[in-house]
Structure formats: C-alpha cells, structure tokens
Amino acid sequence: MRPEGRTVPIRSGAVAFRVLAAGHGAPLVYFHSIHEREGWSPFLERLANRYAVHAPLHPGVGGSTGVETLEDVFDLTLAYEELLDALGIDAAHLVGHFFGGMAAAELAALFPERARRLVLVSPLGLWRDDAPSEDLLILPADELPAVLWRDPGSEAAHRWAAPPESDEEKEAALIDSIARRSAIAKFIWPIPDKGLRKRLHRVQAPTLLLWGDADRANPVVYAEEWQRRIKGAALKLLPGGHMLIHESPDATARLVEEFLS
Amino acid sequence: MKVCFFHLMPYRFLPDDFEQRYRSVWVDVPHSLFDPEKAGRLYHEFLDELEFAEQAGFDGLCVNEHHNNAYGLMPSPNLMAAALTRRTSRAAIVVLGNSLAAYNPPLRVAEEFAMLDLLSQGRLVAGFPVGTSMDMNFAYGIDPATLRARYYEAHDLVMQAWTRPEVFAFNGRYTQVRYVNIWPQPLQKPHPPVWIPGGGSVETWEWTAKLDYVYCYLSYYGYKRGKATMDGFWEAIARLGADDNPYRAGFLQLVCVADTDAEAERLYFEHVHYFYQKCLNVWEGFAEAPGYRTVKTLLTGTKPQVGSLARKIRQSLTWPTYLESGYVIAGSPATVRQQLTECIRSLRVGHLMVLLQIGSMPKDLVLHNTRLFAREVMPHVRDLWPGYKDRWWPSGAPAGNGP
Numbered sequence: 001m002r003p004e005g006r007t008v009p010i011r012s013g014a015v016a017f018r019v020l021a022a023g024h025g026a027p028l029v030y031f032h033s034i035h036e037r038e039g040w041s042p043f044l045e046r047l048a049n050r051y052a053v054h055a056p057l058h059p060g061v062g063g064s065t066g067v068e069t070l071e072d073v074f075d076l077t078l079a080y081e082e083l084l085d086a087l088g089i090d091a092a093h094l095v096g097h098f099f100g101g102m103a104a105a106e107l108a109a110l111f112p113e114r115a116r117r118l119v120l121v122s123p124l125g126l127w128r129d130d131a132p133s134e135d136l137l138i139l140p141a142d143e144l145p146a147v148l149w150r151d152p153g154s155e156a157a158h159r160w161a162a163p164p165e166s167d168e169e170k171e172a173a174l175i176d177s178i179a180r181r182s183a184i185a186k187f188i189w190p191i192p193d194k195g196l197r198k199r200l201h202r203v204q205a206p207t208l209l210l211w212g213d214a215d216r217a218n219p220v221v222y223a224e225e226w227q228r229r230i231k232g233a234a235l236k237l238l239p240g241g242h243m244l245i246h247e248s249p250d251a252t253a254r255l256v257e258e259f260l261s
Numbered sequence: 262m263k264v265c266f267f268h269l270m271p272y273r274f275l276p277d278d279f280e281q282r283y284r285s286v287w288v289d290v291p292h293s294l295f296d297p298e299k300a301g302r303l304y305h306e307f308l309d310e311l312e313f314a315e316q317a318g319f320d321g322l323c324v325n326e327h328h329n330n331a332y333g334l335m336p337s338p339n340l341m342a343a344a345l346t347r348r349t350s351r352a353a354i355v356v357l358g359n360s361l362a363a364y365n366p367p368l369r370v371a372e373e374f375a376m377l378d379l380l381s382q383g384r385l386v387a388g389f390p391v392g393t394s395m396d397m398n399f400a401y402g403i404d405p406a407t408l409r410a411r412y413y414e415a416h417d418l419v420m421q422a423w424t425r426p427e428v429f430a431f432n433g434r435y436t437q438v439r440y441v442n443i444w445p446q447p448l449q450k451p452h453p454p455v456w457i458p459g460g461g462s463v464e465t466w467e468w469t470a471k472l473d474y475v476y477c478y479l480s481y482y483g484y485k486r487g488k489a490t491m492d493g494f495w496e497a498i499a500r501l502g503a504d505d506n507p508y509r510a511g512f513l514q515l516v517c518v519a520d521t522d523a524e525a526e527r528l529y530f531e532h533v534h535y536f537y538q539k540c541l542n543v544w545e546g547f548a549e550a551p552g553y554r555t556v557k558t559l560l561t562g563t564k565p566q567v568g569s570l571a572r573k574i575r576q577s578l579t580w581p582t583y584l585e586s587g588y589v590i591a592g593s594p595a596t597v598r599q600q601l602t603e604c605i606r607s608l609r610v611g612h613l614m615v616l617l618q619i620g621s622m623p624k625d626l627v628l629h630n631t632r633l634f635a636r637e638v639m640p641h642v643r644d645l646w647p648g649y650k651d652r653w654w655p656s657g658a659p660a661g662n663g664p
Contacts, residue, residue: 067406138546175559182552186406189398189550 001048003040003055007063010082015066017056017083023048026116027092028260029084030055031100034136034184035148035243037160037177043245046253051093051260056083058103060183062176067183073194076187077106084114093260094205097121097245098136098218099184105196108203115205118230119256121245122211122218126225127193134217137181137189150214150241160246200229207233208259210252212240234259262605262645263654265321265355266314266631267513267614270307270341271332273621274299275539285544288399290331300334306624308341312348313628314617317635321353321386321658323614325458325479326360327393328400332540332620339373346380353658354381355614357458357477358388362408363401366436367415371422371443378447383657385449388477389416390458391465395543398550405552409464411435423452454653456511456612461490462558466497473503475612475653477511481541484514484604485587491608493561508611508651514604515616517591518633525591526580528626529619533589534578536620589619594637601642611646612653 003020010017020039028051030044039057047053059079060067070076080103084092094115096104101123108115124133134147145152145161152161164170187194207230211223220237227233236255238244245252275294276282283290311322324341327333335341342354354377359370370389378385391397391412398405414433421429421441428442447453456475459465469476476494480487491510498509517533519525583589590600605613617634618627654660 135546137551140545143546175556178551178559179556180551182406185551186404189404189406190402 001045003044003048003053005039008056008083008086010079010086011066011069014069015059015079016064017059018063019083019087020055020057021053023051023053025051026260027052027054027087027089029089029092029094029104031094031096031103032058032061033096033098033100034181035144036097037173037180041246042249043253046249047095047256050257054087054089054092056080058099058183060186061180067186070186073102073106073187074110076103077110080107081111081114090114091116093117093119095119095121095256096123098124098242099188099192101125102188102192102196105200105203108205109196109199110202112202112204115203117260118203118205118207119259120207120209120226121252122215122242123209123222123226124188124192124218125194125196126222126229127191128221128225131219131221133192133219133222136217137185147216148241148243150212150239150243150247154247156243156246160243197225197229200226201231203230206259208256209233209235210244210255211235211237212242212244212247213237214240215242215244217242262643263320263508263612263651263660264639264642265323265353265612265614266311266319267323267325267616268307268311268618269325269327269332269616270303270334271536271540271618271620272300272334273303273623275331275535279539280542283542285547286331286540286542287327287395288329288544288547290329294331303334307618308344308348310618310624310627310631311341311345314631314635315349315352317631318639319352319635320660321355321612322349323355323357325357325388326390326396328396330395330400332536339377342377342385343380346377346384351659352384353386353655354384355386355456356388357386357456357479358390360390360392360397360412361415361419362403362411363392363397364415366438367418368422368438368441368443370415371419372445374419374453375423375443375445375447378449378453379445381657383448384655385447385453386456386653386655387453388456388458389419391462393460394550394553395547398553399547405550407435408553409555413468420452423447449656454655456653461493461561462554463493463497463561464555464558466494467501470494470497470501470503470509475509475511477513477612477614479513479614481513481515481536481588483587483589484512484608487512488607491610495609505609506611506649506652507609507646508649508653510608510610511612511614512604512608512610513614513616514601515589515619516597516601516630516634516638517589517617517619518594518597518630518638519591520593520633522592522596525593529591529622529630530580532620532622532626533580533583533591534620537583537588540620594633597634597638598641601638602645605642605645611649611651613642
C-alpha cells in the first residue's frame with residue numbers, strides 16, 4: 001500500500017505539514033521519531049489495514065515547513081491541534097515513537113478531547129538525572145546503530161544504516177539528517193524536559209506504553225515515570241531495542257491493534 | 262597593515278596520552294585533569310606574554326571566549342581585557358569577543374564593553390561572535406535552531422543601547438527590557454569598532470558586509486585553507502558594491518619564528534603538535550549541533566574546524582606536513598616573511614592576527630617567538646596596503662604602535 005502524500009497548510013501557510021496517509025477506518029495519527037528517515041514504514045503499513053493512518057512530518061522535516069515560526073513545544077502542540085482541524089479530525093488515536101511520543105502526549109494532555117486512545121512507544125519528554133536518555137540528536141553515524149537497535153547486525157539495522165550509493169545522495173542524506181535533527185532539537189534542546197510532567201495528569205485517553213526491554217536509547221525505567229503520571233496506563237515490555245516498531249513491525253502493530261479495538 | 266597578538270590561553274599540562282584516553286578537549290573534558298595551582302600561574306604567564314607583545318610593538322592584543330575548553334581558559338575575555346588595560350597604554354584591546362546570545366540580558370555586553378572602552382581610554386575593539394557550537398549549544402545549552410536569531414537580536418539591542426540618546430523600551434522575541442539605559446556609555450563615538458569573528462557562514466559574510474563591520478576568520482588551518490572562506494567574504498563585499506579596503510578583513514595565522522628553518526622545527530614542533538593533537542581533539546558529536554549552521558551554509562560545503570576533519574589532520578604528524586599545508590608558518594625570518602606576505606596578499610587582510618603562543622609553548626619560548634617576530638618580520642609587512650584607511654581601528658589606540 002503506497003501512502004498518499006499531500007501538503008496541509010495551517011496559519012495561512014506559515015506552517016505546512018506534509019502528511020502521508022493510507023487506509024480506512026477510525027482515524028489514527030502517527031508522530032515520528034528522530035531517526036525515522038522515511039515517513040512511512042512497515043509498522044504503519046500494517047496499521048493502515050485497520051485504520052485511516054495519517055502520518056504528518058514534523059515542521060522542518062521532510063517537506064513540512066514553518067518550524068522557524070514555532071516558539072516551543074506549546075506552539076508545536078497548538079500547530080498539531082490546528083492540523084487535526086485541517087484534516088477534519090475531531091478525535092483520533094494518537095501513536096508516537098520517542099520524540100513523536102512526546103508530541104502525542106503533549107497533544108493528549110493539552111487537548112484531552114482530541115485523543116481517543118494513546119499509544120506511546122519509548123516516549124521522550126521526562127527526565128531523570130540518574131538515567132538520562134541518550135543524546136540521540138548528536139550521536140555520530142558510526143555510534144548510532146549500537147544504541148538504536150537491539151541487534152545492530154540484523155537485516156533491518158543494516159538496511160537502516162546503509163549509506164546511499166552516490167556521493168550526491170550521501171551529501172543530500174546528510175543535509176536531510178541535519179535538517180531533521182535541527183528541527184526536532186528546537187523542542188528538546190538541551191534536555192527533553194519541557195514541562196510535560198506537569199501536564200500528563202490531564203491525559204484522559206486510555207494509554208498503552210510500548211517498550212523494548214533492551215532499549216539503550218531511552219531506558220525502561222522511564223516507563224515507571226509514565227505510568228505514575230498517566231493513571232491506568234498499561235505497559236507492554238517486548239523483546240527489542242529502541243527501534244522496536246521497526247525491529248518487529250508485525251508484533252508491535254498487532255499489540256497496538258488489540259489495544260485500540 | 263595592523264598586526265595583533267592573539268592569545269587562546271591553553272592549558273599546557275594535558276597528559277601525554279590525552280588524545281588516546283579522552284574523546285574531547287572541549288565540552289566534556291574532565292576537570293580532574295585541571296590543576297588550579299598551575300592554572301593560576303598560567304594566567305599570569307599569559308598576561309605577561311600579552312603585555313610583552315605591546316612592548317615589542319604589536320598594534321593590538323586579542324583575547325577570546327571559550328567554555329568547557331582545555332585550550333581556551335577564557336570563559337570571560339573581559340576579565341583578561343580589564344587586566345590588560347591597567348598595564349598597557351598603546352595597543353588596541355581586541356576582544357573577539359563576547360558571544361552575545363550567551364548573555365542574559367545581552368545588555369551585560371554593552372555595559373562591560375563600555376567599561377573596557379573607558380578603562381582603556383578608547384582602545385577597545387568590540388568583537389561579537391555567534392560563538393562556536395561547543396560553547397553555545399553544548400556548554401551553555403542554547404538551542405542551535407534559535408542561536409543565530411538570538412545573536413542578531415542581541416546585537417541590535419547592544420548597538421541601540423550604545424547609540425540611542427533616549428531611554429527606550431526593547432520588545433524583542435528573546436529579550437524584553439522596559440527601560441534600556443546603560444551606564445556607563447562607551448568613550449568611542451558613535452561606538453567602538455565592531456569586528457565579527459566568523460567560521461565561514463554565508464549569512465555572517467553578508468550581514469557583516471552590510472553593516473560595514475570587520476570580518477575576522479579565526480582559522481587554525483592556515484592561509485591556504487582559509488582562502489576559500491576569505492574569497493567568499495570578498496565576493497559578498499563585491500555583491501554589495503562596497504569598496505575592497507583590506508582593513509575590512511582580519512585573519513588568524515599560527516606563526517613560529519627561529520634563527521633558521523631547522524631551529525624552528527627543533528624549538529616548536531612539540532608545541533605545535535600538542536595543539537593539533539590534543540587541543541583540536543573534539544568528539545565528532547560535539548563538533549556541530551544540528552542546526553548550528555543553516556542549510557544554506559551547509560550547501561556551500563564548508564566543514565567545521567573540529568570533529569572528523571581535525572581527526573584526519575591529526576594523522577598528518579610531521580613538521581613538513583604542518584608547513585606544506587600552511588597550517589603553521591614557521592622557519593627563519595626570511596621564510597616567515599615570504600609566506601606571511603603571501604598570506605596577507607592572497608587573503609587581502611589588513612588586520613593580521615598571529616598566534617605566537619601555540620599549544621604547550623612555555624613563556625620563555627613565547628617571548629622568544631614574539632621578539633623575533635616583532636624584530637625580524639613585522640617591520641616587513643607593516644607597509645603593505647598603502648593608501649587604504651583603517652576605519653575600524655579604535656580611536657584611542659595610536660596607529661602604528663612602534664617599539
């Protein structure tokens with residue numbers, strides 16, 4: 001299934017989202033993480049069999065524009081709420097990975113009526129001095145795979161890490177990566193603790209936390225923090241690393257579907 | 262031609278195996294390596310060297326700002342500049358500079374620079390760097406995506422604080438001050454000359470040119486590599502239709518002078534090696550936070566000065582490599598004169614800054630290098646660029662500070 005891509009402007013075009021969409025059913029909005037180079041993935045492919053999946057790229061990433069007009073996480077969350085209006089969505093299942101989990105949780109906390117159910121995969125947004133999450137924004141390419149993947153030698157990890165063939169493509173990929181990380185850095189630099197812990201009690205949507213038991217980027221201890229702050233949040237710990245949904249797209253998508261239905 | 266003596270104030274006592282054992286000289290270099298007793302003496306050594314440079318006839322003395330950095334022990338260059346105002350009387354005090362976005366509110370810079378201008382009786386050059394990514398994004402935690410916007414806004418605030426006659430309100434995106442009214446005001450009118458140290462950002466060339474400031478390229482990789490950057494600056498000047506006065510430009514060059522070429526290698530190699538091996542050993546992850554440079558600049562292909570490039574350079578370990586690449590101009594007075602003239606002419610630089618204290622160089626050797634440079638080299642480059650007027654020199658510093 002090829003997702004359909006379109007540009008959805010808000011604020012008279014000051015911010016424009018590139019939104020990938022596929023599938024039919026109840027609306028599900030997916031928020032990307034830092035190291036998802038492509039906006040689409042087998043995990044989303046699978047979810048699109050049951051849901052109308054909308055995957056907007058963050059402003060400043062992969063064709064979405066206007067990040068320079070956004071001041072902070074609050075402003076970003078307002079922009080996403082306005083995007084839901086523009087997409088004609090009253091309430092949706094919100095799913096996000098790492099930074100995307102943070103974005104989804106912010107939206108669910110600020111606008112509880114917009115979130116039907118919330119699925120957070122190794123979400124960012126809380127901070128513990130004794131267990132800092134890895135500084136994924138700055139890790140050099142040769143140090144990343146060992147942190148992101150449970151098995152850096154796996155086929156999925158290899159496919160992810162393989163550099164493009166030509167020098168031009170390599171250069172373009174590097175600039176693309178810097179632009180993507182730069183856009184996201186704006187909302188989490190230098191420490192990804194921007195007040196979410198004071199807002200999470202507002203979340204009303206039933207919440208599922210998904211975590212890889214070998215997550216070296218975002219330690220599993222954070223799961224407790226999330227569970228403590230979102231009442232009734234369920235936790236599923238799966239064999240896997242930080243890139244759980246890309247390591248086991250079928251198994252994780254199945255869990256998400258079970259939780260949503 | 263103006264010649265300035267530049268000091269980085271490096272910690273000289275990093276262990277021999279530093280670069281094998283530690284990933285970075287900057288940001289997370291452990292301060293268990295720092296000996297306060299030794300460092301206290303170093304500051305006085307460094308100030309002695311700067312003061313000696315004035316006596317030797319240098320036109321200006323340059324200090325700069327770094328944080329979490331074992332090769333730059335000057336988180337506050339203003340303190341060093343203040344100390345210099347008391348023991349010097351002729352040389353320009355060139356503070357290169359205060360990284361505006363790091364000060365909250367940035368009015369602090371307007372105030373301290375005004376104090377320095379008064380203390381030095383009008384000898385201050387006000388340098389406003391954006392600041393390196395290591396300093397600003399990592400050591401000071403400023404978000405890379407907004408760093409430049411903060412910098413430009415802070416610059417506007419400082420310049421207005423120096424030039425507007427009335428008390429005014431400043432309603433910025435990053436700084437809001439209801440009553441801007443700094444006491445004291447600088448001595449130089451309308452304001453001290455402004456020099457902008459840059460690392461090759463397209464935006465900085467254009468902005469500097471537009472505002473008619475001096476652009477300084479503080480490179481550790483010498484005049485041969487620096488040419489592309491300075492050419493870029495001069496092209497920006499030409500696009501704006503401004504004149505090609507060489508005093509619009511400054512450039513930093515590492516220089517070692519000895520009686521003979523062979524003697525230069527014997528005296529200086531280990532210290533130059535210390536600088537490139539240890540002082541430029543910055544972990545790639547710290548070399549540049551994402552967003553520190555704009556996509557527009559990334560597309561020009563200029564690489565950061567530290568990180569993987571520096572690592573490659575560290576593999577070229579020999580004295581001839583340092584020299585052939587032009588990173589260091591070193592040798593007999595005749596050798597240095599010839600290459601330095603080429604450097605000045607090819608980059609079209611009116612404000613030459615030389616780094617004569619390099620890496621682990623101890624004071625007696627620094628004074629030797631400084632003395633030889635001042636006596637055997639400086640007089641021969643003084644008269645380059647006749648007929649051009651230096652409009653960016655502080656009014657309280659005499660032109661041509663002869664010995």
